[in-house]
Amino acid sequence: MQGSAQTISPLRIVPRAGLCDACQVRGVAACSALDNNELQRLASIVTEKKYDSGATIFEQGDEPAYIFNLTSGHVRLAKTLANGRRQIIGFVYPGGMLGLATHGAYVCSAEAIGPVKLCRFPRERLLDLLEELPPLKTRLLDIAADELADAQEQMLLLGRKTPLERVASFLWRLYQEAVRCGQTEPSIDLPMGRTDIADYLGTTIETVSRTFTRLRNDGLIRLEHANKVIILDAQGLEEIAEGL
Amino acid sequence: MQGSAQTISPLRIVPRAGLCDACQVRGVAACSALDNNELQRLASIVTEKKYDSGATIFEQGDEPAYIFNLTSGHVRLAKTLANGRRQIIGFVYPGGMLGLATHGAYVCSAEAIGPVKLCRFPRERLLDLLEELPPLKTRLLDIAADELADAQEQMLLLGRKTPLERVASFLWRLYQEAVRCGQTEPSIDLPMGRTDIADYLGTTIETVSRTFTRLRNDGLIRLEHANKVIILDAQGLEEIAEGL
DNA sequence: ACACGTGCTTGATTTAAATCAATGCCCGGT
DNA sequence: ACCGGGCATTGATTTAAATCAAGCACGTGT
Numbered sequence: 300m301q302g303s304a305q306t307i308s309p310l311r312i313v314p315r316a317g318l319c320d321a322c323q324v325r326g327v328a329a330c331s332a333l334d335n336n337e338l339q340r341l342a343s344i345v346t347e348k349k350y351d352s353g354a355t356i357f358e359q360g361d362e363p364a365y366i367f368n369l370t371s372g373h374v375r376l377a378k379t380l381a382n383g384r385r386q387i388i389g390f391v392y393p394g395g396m397l398g399l400a401t402h403g404a405y406v407c408s409a410e411a412i413g414p415v416k417l418c419r420f421p422r423e424r425l426l427d428l429l430e431e432l433p434p435l436k437t438r439l440l441d442i443a444a445d446e447l448a449d450a451q452e453q454m455l456l457l458g459r460k461t462p463l464e465r466v467a468s469f470l471w472r473l474y475q476e477a478v479r480c481g482q483t484e485p486s487i488d489l490p491m492g493r494t495d496i497a498d499y500l501g502t503t504i505e506t507v508s509r510t511f512t513r514l515r516n517d518g519l520i521r522l523e524h525a526n527k528v529i530i531l532d533a534q535g536l537e538e539i540a541e542g543l
Numbered sequence: 544m545q546g547s548a549q550t551i552s553p554l555r556i557v558p559r560a561g562l563c564d565a566c567q568v569r570g571v572a573a574c575s576a577l578d579n580n581e582l583q584r585l586a587s588i589v590t591e592k593k594y595d596s597g598a599t600i601f602e603q604g605d606e607p608a609y610i611f612n613l614t615s616g617h618v619r620l621a622k623t624l625a626n627g628r629r630q631i632i633g634f635v636y637p638g639g640m641l642g643l644a645t646h647g648a649y650v651c652s653a654e655a656i657g658p659v660k661l662c663r664f665p666r667e668r669l670l671d672l673l674e675e676l677p678p679l680k681t682r683l684l685d686i687a688a689d690e691l692a693d694a695q696e697q698m699l700l701l702g703r704k705t706p707l708e709r710v711a712s713f714l715w716r717l718y719q720e721a722v723r724c725g726q727t728e729p730s731i732d733l734p735m736g737r738t739d740i741a742d743y744l745g746t747t748i749e750t751v752s753r754t755f756t757r758l759r760n761d762g763l764i765r766l767e768h769a770n771k772v773i774i775l776d777a778q779g780l781e782e783i784a785e786g787l
Numbered sequence: 788a789c790a791c792g793t794g795c796t797t798g799a800t801t802t803a804a805a806t807c808a809a810t811g812c813c814c815g816g817t
Numbered sequence: 818a819c820c821g822g823g824c825a826t827t828g829a830t831t832t833a834a835a836t837c838a839a840g841c842a843c844g845t846g847t
Binding site: 736737738748749751752753755756769 | 824825826827
């Protein structure tokens with residue numbers, strides 16, 4: 300709906316704002332709430348950072364010194380139990396925020412799935428700036444409310460859905476999101492591996508794999524390869540996802 | 544830490560503000576961010592509502608016309624799947640907010656556990672008022688970030704903890720919260736039934752019951768009766784909860 | 788082109804928790 | 818004081834998914 304490029308003036312007066320003019324995710328990110336003038340203030344505290352595939356952006360328990368906005372690549376958010384069991388809390392796509400949910404410390408770790416670029420904001424300075432940029436605060440509140448609703452949906456998935464329903468829900472959600480972002484082909488790219496999917500869905504890699512196979516055998520999906528799913532029966536997938 | 548009563552002037556100039564002066568949860572609720580003058584503005588759009596035990600305050604899917612602040616009693620938030628499977632998203636204690644997380648509609652239902660009193664704010668008017676009361680918007684953002692962190696902790700519980708760890712985590716959390724609110728006895732009151740606990744922990748009533756029995760037999764807790772737990776070994780309980 | 792390694796799939800077995808089925812206990816009503 | 822109903826506990830059985838254990842396929846580097 301808002302995936303198309305912004306009109307960008309070729310001549311830029313303020314150097315730092317240039318950073319944002321070229322931004323691929325400006326239309327979807329938190330920044331979308333701001334006009335050019337406000338964006339310039341935000342840009343004054345930002346640092347662009349890059350991470351290699353697999354790199355840790357921040358660690359569960361670290362002092363939450365920064366808030367991030369993902370501009371390119373994918374990130375997984377994970378919590379780990381003493382004995383090594385891991386739960387993936389969410390996958391972040393370009394335009395998404397990292398480090399919003401804290402309790403005095405980051406409550407989960409953030410790791411790059413493939414190479415990643417992000418905008419890094421010193422937390423305190425961003426929070427201060429919020430007082431001067433009410434639209435940004437409103438936008439962050441909206442984002443937090445949305446993420447909360449997503450988290451609650453995931454609780455339903457983890458607490459009450461079967462592995463089949465979990466995988467179908469996962470694919471259905473990614474598909475819906477892709478459609479919302481203007482995609483027309485009925486396919487889903489999976490930037491993460493099977494282990495990440497299993498740790499996100501509260502199951503095992505074997506069960507995820509078997510479930511993909513089952514969905515394929517039942518004619519609901521086709522696996523172009525392990526990381527590219529073609530949806531053959533969207534309605535069927537949705538019905539499984541909703542437990543019908 | 545802030546459970547003690549406010550100093551209340553016996554003579555009140557503004558009638559509606561009186562509503563808040565007597566409020567039991569004023570110190571912990573969202574309102575705690577406001578001075579008397581601001582509180583008065585908030586009070587101008589509030590309605591006090593009471594619900595009987597078991598009553599539905601709002602339903603999953605309803606137009607989210609109101610935001611609530613619980614002043615007395617307990618509420619459960621639940622999502623239900625087509626076939627009747629239910630997941631409890633959270634329990635709300637006095638001072639907590641209802642209806643913050645939405646996606647165009649309430650994403651879960653809210654039901655009274657026992658008789659309940661709450662402050663009801665028309666959503667749109669509250670959101671408008673937020674623009675004039677920046678401290679309240681900041682407070683709501685904080686609350687949303689906290690709830691998000693809690694939701695992520697619950698995902699870890701649902702996705703990766705054993706039933707024993709889930710029950711221990713549940714008790715441990717309630718106990719920690721009670722301590723934070725100034726309680727000194729090592730006991731927990733459970734306003735909800737076993738079915739609610741099971742639906743919150745993603746397990747069954749039988750498993751919850753067996754787990755309580757096991758914790759009792761292992762000397763970690765004592766059951767004064769089904770709804771009152773005495774903690775005998777707080778450290779042991781925490782270790783189980785954390786999966787150590 | 789080949790060998791290696793990583794990540795995915797498939798198969799066999801085990802196990803923990805769900806389900807099915809009584810039984811027990813407490814509280815409220817008569 | 819007794820009876821009835823709802824909720825909690827306990828026990829027996831089933832079942833789905835985890836675990837254990839090979840294979841397979843693709844991509845990388847030599």
